[in-house]
Amino acid sequence: MNLRYVQLQSRLANPRGRPFGPFAGRRRRVRSGAAAFVVLGGVLLALLPSCAAGQGWRAVDVARTVTDSQPVAVQVRYGAGQLTVRGADAPYLYRMQLRYDETRSKAVNTFDPARHLLTLGISGDNLRWSPGKRSEAGEMTLALTRAVPMDLSLELGATESTLDLTGMRLRTLSVKSGASATSVRFDAASATLMDRIDVDAGAAAFKATGLANAGAAKIDVTGGLGLVELDFGGVWRRDAELSLTLAIGGGEITVPGDVGVRILSEQTLGSRDFAGMTQVADGAWETPRFADAKHKLVMRAKTTMGTLKLVRR
Amino acid sequence: MRRLFRLFVAVVAAWIPVLALAQSPTDSVDRLLKLVGRELPGRTLPENARITAGARTVLTGAREPGDVATAGRLEILGDVAGSAYALGGDLVVGPGGHIRGDAIAVGGDVRLDGGRVDGEIRRISAKPAASTAAAVEDEGVLPAAWRAPLAQATGWLVMLLLVGIGTLVFADRYLDGVVRELDRSVPRAFLIGLAGELALAPALGLICVGLALTLLGILVIPFAVVAFVLAAAGLLTLGYLGVASMVGSALMRDNARHSARGAALRSLLVGLLALMAFWLLAGLVGSSGTLLLVTRGVAVAITWVAATTGFGAAIASRGGALKRRPLAKSPSGGGDGGWQTPTPVRGVAAAQRPATTAGSGDRR
Numbered sequence: 001m002n003l004r005y006v007q008l009q010s011r012l013a014n015p016r017g018r019p020f021g022p023f024a025g026r027r028r029r030v031r032s033g034a035a036a037f038v039v040l041g042g043v044l045l046a047l048l049p050s051c052a053a054g055q056g057w058r059a060v061d062v063a064r065t066v067t068d069s070q071p072v073a074v075q076v077r078y079g080a081g082q083l084t085v086r087g088a089d090a091p092y093l094y095r096m097q098l099r100y101d102e103t104r105s106k107a108v109n110t111f112d113p114a115r116h117l118l119t120l121g122i123s124g125d126n127l128r129w130s131p132g133k134r135s136e137a138g139e140m141t142l143a144l145t146r147a148v149p150m151d152l153s154l155e156l157g158a159t160e161s162t163l164d165l166t167g168m169r170l171r172t173l174s175v176k177s178g179a180s181a182t183s184v185r186f187d188a189a190s191a192t193l194m195d196r197i198d199v200d201a202g203a204a205a206f207k208a209t210g211l212a213n214a215g216a217a218k219i220d221v222t223g224g225l226g227l228v229e230l231d232f233g234g235v236w237r238r239d240a241e242l243s244l245t246l247a248i249g250g251g252e253i254t255v256p257g258d259v260g261v262r263i264l265s266e267q268t269l270g271s272r273d274f275a276g277m278t279q280v281a282d283g284a285w286e287t288p289r290f291a292d293a294k295h296k297l298v299m300r301a302k303t304t305m306g307t308l309k310l311v312r313r
Numbered sequence: 314m315r316r317l318f319r320l321f322v323a324v325v326a327a328w329i330p331v332l333a334l335a336q337s338p339t340d341s342v343d344r345l346l347k348l349v350g351r352e353l354p355g356r357t358l359p360e361n362a363r364i365t366a367g368a369r370t371v372l373t374g375a376r377e378p379g380d381v382a383t384a385g386r387l388e389i390l391g392d393v394a395g396s397a398y399a400l401g402g403d404l405v406v407g408p409g410g411h412i413r414g415d416a417i418a419v420g421g422d423v424r425l426d427g428g429r430v431d432g433e434i435r436r437i438s439a440k441p442a443a444s445t446a447a448a449v450e451d452e453g454v455l456p457a458a459w460r461a462p463l464a465q466a467t468g469w470l471v472m473l474l475l476v477g478i479g480t481l482v483f484a485d486r487y488l489d490g491v492v493r494e495l496d497r498s499v500p501r502a503f504l505i506g507l508a509g510e511l512a513l514a515p516a517l518g519l520i521c522v523g524l525a526l527t528l529l530g531i532l533v534i535p536f537a538v539v540a541f542v543l544a545a546a547g548l549l550t551l552g553y554l555g556v557a558s559m560v561g562s563a564l565m566r567d568n569a570r571h572s573a574r575g576a577a578l579r580s581l582l583v584g585l586l587a588l589m590a591f592w593l594l595a596g597l598v599g600s601s602g603t604l605l606l607v608t609r610g611v612a613v614a615i616t617w618v619a620a621t622t623g624f625g626a627a628i629a630s631r632g633g634a635l636k637r638r639p640l641a642k643s644p645s646g647g648g649d650g651g652w653q654t655p656t657p658v659r660g661v662a663a664a665q666r667p668a669t670t671a672g673s674g675d676r677r
Contacts, residue, residue, distance in 0.1 A: 059438050060352070060435075061435065061436035061437070061438070062433055062434065062435045062436075063423075063433070063434040063435075064430075064432075064433055064434060065425070065429065065430055065434070067431065091425060091429075095434075109433075
């Protein structure tokens with residue numbers, strides 16, 4: 001007598017009051033089978049990350065000293081992780097401390113003495129979209145000289161960046177960021193006035209403080225989805241022009257009370273808050289006694305579905 | 314079973330040297346030089362014979378025509394035409410010191426105390442760099458870029474083996490059901506799997522829409538999505554394991570000598586090794602090049618075909634729960650006596666059911 005015969009007999013007898021009928025056994029099997037697959041799937045998905053996390057972390061600490069007083073162009077490319085930029089002590093031209101996953105990217109540090117071009121950061125990482133990398137991201141700390149004039153260009157991906165540019169002799173600053181949160185600081189008036197600042201913040205939050213300390217004549221900011229905060233605090237030494245283009249995100253501009261502000265605003269489906277300003281023409285606002293102000297900020301703003309706010313203090 | 318054990322021992326033994334070397338770094342000069350070589354590939358490193366032992370000072374006024382390297386602290390007060398290497402100590406460039414090449418300290422710091430370095434200043438840690446996720450680089454015989462894919466493939470193999478053993482122990486009849494479905498027709502299972510893969514997203518969408526239409530069901534949507542994903546992953550895994558078992562049993566022809574469980578385990582292990590072979594090979598061939606492309610391409614193709622076929626078999630067999638009558642054997646071979654019962658059940662003569670045609674698959 002085989003086992004299946006016994007099972008059949010017991011089913012027919014139905015001693016435990018289980019569902020009875022030609023498909024009852026199948027239903028039970030399917031139900032317990034479904035539970036088994038859910039458990040199996042859960043186990044597989046739970047173990048998946050441990051298998052997928054094939055990483056090789058490497059640390060790089062590299063520096064170079066200043067050899068002459070010629071201006072230097074610095075290009076920084078960083079995909080995912082935490083980036084900190086600050087001023088370097090003499091006699092360093094730069095010092096880069098980098099921790100990165102070498103299976104995914106490569107450290108880059110080249111200096112072309114003929115062109116005075118310094119390229120730093122990592123290559124190989126996707127700058128625009130790096131899903132799931134935040135939790136396993138690397139770090140980069142970059143100290144840049146305060147001794148020589150510099151054109152600084154940063155291309156950032158999914159990073160959290162803090163750029164303390166206080167005291168650097170910057171001529172131009174360019175920041176292109178993907179899905180990052182970028183903070184720029186000028187805590188003290190720089191020794192040289194900047195020519196321009198260009199910011200292209202994609203789906204990113206961008207915050208700049210002490211912009212007057214930078215002394216930039218032209219500032220061009222393009223914002224995508226995130227919030228753009230520009231604080232023109234600090235020591236005003238010359239007038240400035242700000243070109244602000246915002247898509248879906250919001251913009252908040254903070255200006256000292258003694259600085260005259262003129263805003264030329266084109267807005268689609270957005271809102272604006274220019275408290276304390278007077279509309280002088282269609283799409284044009286000015287602070288009281290704008291013409292008499294010692295320093296002036298002229299702002300051209302284009303916003304689409306975004307909100308724009310001006311704060312004077 | 315003995316052959317299975319020998320196979321397992323051979324696989325483990327093959328990995329022992331790699332694992333042992335990966336776990337036993339020593340702070341030798343060779344190792345420190347290797348770190349420099351890894352960080353600066355292509356660089357001509359100082360020969361061992363020219364590396365001095367212990368602290369060394371290049372005195373003021375002295376001129377070194379080439380590289381200077383020492384296993385310990387290195388102080389430069391004179392002029393070095395090449396690069397300076399401090400292996401396991403600090404490198405100090407004192408007043409008047411001038412390094413025309415690079416200044417490199419392994420396991421130490423580079424300090425500029427009034428000296429000059431024309432080239433690069435590099436500090437190389439002698440310890441592994443830990444990530445925020447606690448991943449650690451190691452010092453194996455293979456380059457890290459090679460080891461990562463290899464480790465991943467090995468990890469997958471071990472994980473699938475563990476899941477497979479768990480399935481054999483706790484849900485063997487579902488695995489049997491999938492294998493039976495595969496025995497019935499592999500092309501059919503593949504086509505069903507393909508259709509199933511294409512239908513996954515629409516099915517999930519339909520479920521969500523259906524739940525949303527009931528209004529109250531909206532609350533259940535997140536749970537339904539999770540359950541759907543888990544069930545799909547479970548079916549896929551079960552199917553893949555079924556394919557592995559089938560491949561393994563096809564490769565191991567002398568299973569009859571073993572017990573049923575032993576044969577099943579053996580088939581699963583061999584099948585998984587066969588299916589994962591190209592992934593392991595891809596992990597060994599390096600991080601770039603045509604060979605890597607080809608091996609990875611083959612590995613992806615094999616995995617996809619196996620997963621799709623298994624998925625199809627798992628769907629067709631209702632996750633292995635559906636019992637199909639075994640294929641009829643030729644009259645000369647005798648029927649399957651397993652269904653013989655002393656009394657008729659559901660009106661079928663119990664002594665010997667009539668043979669069905671191959672592949673008819675009528676359900677019980």
